[in-house]
Amino acid sequence: MLNRKSLERSLARYADHKDEAVKARLACFGPALLKAADLKAALPAAEPAWTDEDIEAAREGRLTLLSTGAVTIDPAAYLDAVKAIAAELLSSLGAEGDFLAACQSIDWTPFASAELLADAARSPLAYLEKVEALAGESDLLDIYILPTLGLALRVFLDGAADAASELIAKTKSDTSHHNRPLRCPVCGSEAAVAAVVETPVNGNVKKLWCTCCGGHWLFERIRCAHCGDQAVSDLSYVHDEADDAHRLHVCKACGEAFPTVFAGDPLSFNADVEQIVMTGLEMFYDTSVSGENA
Ligand SMILES: [Zn+2]
Ligand SMILES: [Zn+2]
Known part of the structure; x- marks a missing residue:
């Protein structure tokens, strides 16, 4: 969630993370996430107007709520957010010399056209694909351009995505546990990270979190979040001996190792921070798996 308090609490928790690479990534992206949270807080509250049918269809995966056109993004406000986040990222990247000059010479205006933003509000994925095409062969695409634009877009979607997710969670029919x-x-x-959290009524539940828009939804405990496989024999968790709160849900059917946080108290969990923290275990796992296969 793009919320300063939640981000700060979570960032403070990992300030002394033992993996230096994780610490460096948190130091790099943490300030930009906080900036995005402040920008979001300054926007008017989201007033989504979905019908019960829309919510039900989204809950069953037949429709995405953004595709209904319920959110609009003001191009001038978006451009301001892009510039503010870009400045924050540049400063925490410690950019200097030619790299700094190349970053500073980027003209963000074409990425903030009314036409592109109309697409972005309906499908962030389609927007980011167009951004890639527009940016051409830039070396800065993955390290600077996409993170900046992705986070700026999130500023405008997060409120509506959270409201939508709460509406979906409230539909009674979710007790049916399928679809x-x-x-x-x-x-x-696709979800970025899963969290197993305690609830007062239903015990431990698993939720998937999308860090593209800020959406979250209930998911089966024993089911691959990538391919949907539910065969118990295909699914297992791996984790560091010293840390069983951060695990990878490994699926034999598709080969995916899905980052899953056993968070306990839902208030202590922040998907954006955990997505970065999980990169440590993911990289360690990738290396050990490719080592085994060598
Ligand atoms: Zn989403
Ligand atoms: Zn799978």
Whole structure:
């Protein structure tokens, strides 16, 4: 969630993370996330107007709520957010010399056209694909351009995505436990991270989180979040001996190792921070798996 308090609490928790690479990534992206949270807080509250049918269809993965056109993004406000986040990222990247000059010479205006933003509000994925095409062969695409634009877009979607997710969670029919979508019911992206959290009524539940829009939704505990496989024998968790709160849900059917946080108290969990923290275990796992296969 793009909320300063939640981000700060979570960032403070990992300030002394033992993996230096994780610490460096948190130091790099943390300030930009906080800036995005402040920009979001300054926007008017989201007033989504979805019908019960829309919500039900989204819950079953038949429709994404953004595709209904319920959110609009003001191009001038978006451009301001892009510039503010870009400045924050540049400063925490410690950019200097030619790299700094190249970053500073980027003209963001074409990425903030009214036409592109109309697409972005309906499908962030389609927008980011167009951004890639527009940016051409830039070396800065993955390290600077996409993170900046992705986070700026999130500023404008997060409030609506959170409201939408709460509406979906409230539909009574979710007790039926099937047809839960693999992709985000709000924007259609793949989930970034899963969390197992305690609830007062239903015990431990698993939720998937989309860090593209900020959406979240209930998911089966024993089911691959990538391919949907539910065969118990295909699914297992791996984790560091010293840390069983951060695990990878490994699926034999598709080979995916999905980042899953056993968070306990839902208030202590922040998907954006955990997505970065999980990169440490993911990289360690990738290396050990490719080592085994060598
Ligand atoms: Zn989403
Ligand atoms: Zn799978």
